[in-house]
Amino acid sequence: MDFLETTKDNLIALRLTDKLSQSDIETLHERMDEILEHHDQVDFYFEFHEFEGYTPKGLWEDIKVDAKHHSDYGKMAFVGDKEWLEKVAQATDLVTDSEVKYFPLEEIVQAKAWIGI
Numbered sequence: 001m002d003f004l005e006t007t008k009d010n011l012i013a014l015r016l017t018d019k020l021s022q023s024d025i026e027t028l029h030e031r032m033d034e035i036l037e038h039h040d041q042v043d044f045y046f047e048f049h050e051f052e053g054y055t056p057k058g059l060w061e062d063i064k065v066d067a068k069h070h071s072d073y074g075k076m077a078f079v080g081d082k083e084w085l086e087k088v089a090q091a092t093d094l095v096t097d098s099e100v101k102y103f104p105l106e107e108i109v110q111a112k113a114w115i116g117i
Contacts, residue, residue: 001028004047008116010039010074015047022057029065032072041074045115047108048080076100077115079108 001024004013012031035042054062076098078089089102103111 003031004045004117006045006117008043010035010041011043011045011116013045013047013115013117015049016051017049019052020054020058020062022055022061025058025061025065029061032065032069036069036072041072042069043074043115044076045111045117046076046078046080048078048082048085051080051082070096073098075115077111078102079105079111081105 002015006013032042078085086102089100093100
């Protein structure tokens with residue numbers, strides 16, 4: 001997991017590779033809490049490259065964070081070349097109050113424009 005540069009104050013932009021660990025999610029949660037001190041919601045830009053999912057502890061930590069913050073999520077962009085990402089984006093859109101969109105990697109410019117990077 002790598003944080004990407006952004007000038008938008010309430011946006012977390014990430015390049016996701018390999019597996020997300022408990023430590024990764026804790027770091028992400030800290031960044032979310034910093035943003036929520038000054039904003040009502042956090043927007044997310046997720047760029048997936050050879051992403052393999054979560055470690056078991058990483059998944060559990062992510063579930064806990066989602067349960068705590070589901071109403072704090074703003075817009076979300078999912079960018080990647082896997083079919084399942086579109087389904088994850090659709091499911092996320094259904095279970096959150098967020099506006100969630102999936103973009104194939106070849107539409108990375110449009111995804112960044114939509115999220116405001």
